[in-house]
Amino acid sequence: MQRDPMTLHARYAWTNSEHPGLTRLRLWWDGDLPRRFPQVVSELPGHPLVLGYAGIDDGLRHVLPFLEERRGGNAAAIRRWHSSVGWDRLERGAGPADCDLLAVGTTARRAARLPDDRSLLLPFRLHLVVPVVADATEMRRRISRKERQRTERQFRLRDWSVETSMSDADFDHFYDAIHLPTMRLRHGASTRSMDKDMARACLLRRGMLLFLREGDRRVAGMLCRYGPAPDTLTLRLAGVLDGAQEHYAHGALAALYPALIDWASRHGVRRLDLSGCEPFVSKGIFQFKRKFHPRVELPRTHFRDKRLWLSVRRDTPAVRNFLVANPVLAEDPAAPGRWQALYFHDAERPPRRSLPWQCPNVTAARDIDLDVFLHGARPVGARRTLRETR
Incomplete structure (x- = not known):
C-alpha cells in the first residue's frame, strides 16, 4: 500500500x-x-x-x-x-x-x-549545472568532442533510440528493473536511494522519465524532476537494465546524458542540474559530468x-x-x-x-x-x- x-x-x-x-x-x-x-x-x-x-x-x-x-x-x-x-x-x-x-x-x-x-x-x-540554450546544435557543440563522437557512433551501431514517459507502469519498470539493481550492484551494502513511494509521488508526478531503447528493450533510464522554477530540470535517479555490466560497457547510461541535454534544449529547460557530488576532483561523477560543460555551484x-x-x-x-x-x-x-x-x-x-x-x-x-x-x-x-x- x-x-x-x-x-x-x-x-x-x-x-x-x-x-x-x-x-x-x-x-x-x-x-x-x-x-x-x-x-x-x-x-x-x-x-x-x-x-x-x-x-x-x-x-x-x-x-x-x-x-x-x-x-x-x-x-x-x-x-x-x-x-x-x-x-x-x-x-x-x-x-x-x-x-x-x-x-x-x-x-x-x-x-x-x-x-x-x-x-x-x-x-x-x-x-553540476548545465546552462541550456534553445539551440540544440549549440548544446551538442558544448559536449566534449570525444564523448559526442563516441555516443553518436554507438547510437548508429546499436540502433539506439530515446523515449520519454510519465506513466506509473513505466516508472515501476524503471525503479524495479533499472534503478534499484544498478544501485545494489554498484554500492552493495552501502546502497542509498529514494524509496519507491517517495520517488513516485515527489519525482514522477513532477517530472519525467527518459529511456534509452535498444530494439524492444529499455536498457537505461533516468528520472528527472522539474522545479522549483519551471525552466529547471534536475536529474535524480538513473541506472541500466538489471545493473548489467554489458550496458555500462556499451555506454548506455553515458549516452543518456547528451540525449537529456538535447531533449532539454528542445523543451524549454534553461537550467539542467546533473545533481550533486562531494567536492573532490577525483570523484568519478565529477570527472564524467564535466564532459558536458557544467558550472560548479553550491546547492x-x-x-x-x-x-x-x-x-x-x-x-x-x-x-x-x-x-x-x-x-x-x-x-x-x-x-x-x-x-x-x-x-x-x-x-x-x-x-x-x-x-x-x-x-x-x-x-x-x-x-x-x-x-x-x-x-x-x-x-x-x-x-x-x-x-x-x-
Missing part, C-alpha cells in the same frame, strides 16, 4: 526543498540545536589509513562512504566504531584521537570557528550553507598518499561563484594533474606543498591556500 502523499512530500521537502524558510529550519536543526552528533572511526584491516567522521547525519550517507571508497580495499571488510560527541569538543578540534584523517560536517557558521591548522574548509556538496537546498572540515590528525605516508590522490575543489575567496582545484604534493609525490579540473567557472588550479600545509609556520587551509601558496 502506498503511503500518504502529504507525508512523503513533507519528508522529501525536509531534505530537498529550496524554500528559504525550510532551509533555515533545517540549518537550525543540524547546526544550532543543542545536541550530540554521531562520531565514527572507520578501519580497514591491513590498510594504514584510519578515517574519522563527526557531525551532521548527512555525512554518514555522503562523506564517509566516499572517503572509504577512495581509501580502496574490500568494502565488506570495513569496521566502523560508533560513538557521539558534543559540539564543544569538535570546536576545539578534539575529534576521535584514533584516526589519521578526520572529516567534520556542519553549518558554515560553525565551521568558521574550527581550527585552521592542517585543515581544509570545503563545501559539503556541489552541484540551493540546506546544503548550500553546510561545510566539510577536513583535518589531518597524524602526518603519515598513508595520509599524504590520500591527499595527493584526491585533489579538492574550493571556492576562490577573491571571486565568489568561481572555484579552484587544489592539488597536494611533496618531494616524493607529484601533484595528480592527470585528473582534469576544467569547467566554465573552475578557473584555475593551485599546487599545495604538503610540508608547508602540515608543518609550515603559517597554517594553510582552503580559506588561505589560494593566496599563500602562489
Whole structure:
C-alpha cells in the first residue's frame, strides 16, 4: 500500500526543498540545536589509513562512504566504531584521537570557528549545472568532442533510440528493473536511494522519465524532476537494465546524458542540474559530468550553507598518499561563484594533474606543498591556500 502523499512530500521537502524558510529550519536543526552528533572511526584491516567522521547525519550517507571508497580495499571488510560527541569538543578540534584523517560536517557558521591548522574548509556538496540554450546544435557543440563522437557512433551501431514517459507502469519498470539493481550492484551494502513511494509521488508526478531503447528493450533510464522554477530540470535517479555490466560497457547510461541535454534544449529547460557530488576532483561523477560543460555551484537546498572540515590528525605516508590522490575543489575567496582545484604534493609525490579540473567557472588550479600545509609556520587551509601558496 502506498503511503500518504502529504507525508512523503513533507519528508522529501525536509531534505530537498529550496524554500528559504525550510532551509533555515533545517540549518537550525543540524547546526544550532543543542545536541550530540554521531562520531565514527572507520578501519580497514591491513590498510594504514584510519578515517574519522563527526557531525551532521548527512555525512554518514555522503562523506564517509566516499572517503572509504577512495581509501580502496574490500568494502565488506570495513569496521566502523560508533560513538557521539558534543559540539564543544569538535570546536576545539578534539575529534576521535584514533584516526589519521578526520572529516567534520556542519553549518558554515560553525565551521568558521574550527581550527585552521592542517585543515581544509570545503563545501559539503556541489552541484553540476548545465546552462541550456534553445539551440540544440549549440548544446551538442558544448559536449566534449570525444564523448559526442563516441555516443553518436554507438547510437548508429546499436540502433539506439530515446523515449520519454510519465506513466506509473513505466516508472515501476524503471525503479524495479533499472534503478534499484544498478544501485545494489554498484554500492552493495552501502546502497542509498529514494524509496519507491517517495520517488513516485515527489519525482514522477513532477517530472519525467527518459529511456534509452535498444530494439524492444529499455536498457537505461533516468528520472528527472522539474522545479522549483519551471525552466529547471534536475536529474535524480538513473541506472541500466538489471545493473548489467554489458550496458555500462556499451555506454548506455553515458549516452543518456547528451540525449537529456538535447531533449532539454528542445523543451524549454534553461537550467539542467546533473545533481550533486562531494567536492573532490577525483570523484568519478565529477570527472564524467564535466564532459558536458557544467558550472560548479553550491546547492540551493540546506546544503548550500553546510561545510566539510577536513583535518589531518597524524602526518603519515598513508595520509599524504590520500591527499595527493584526491585533489579538492574550493571556492576562490577573491571571486565568489568561481572555484579552484587544489592539488597536494611533496618531494616524493607529484601533484595528480592527470585528473582534469576544467569547467566554465573552475578557473584555475593551485599546487599545495604538503610540508608547508602540515608543518609550515603559517597554517594553510582552503580559506588561505589560494593566496599563500602562489
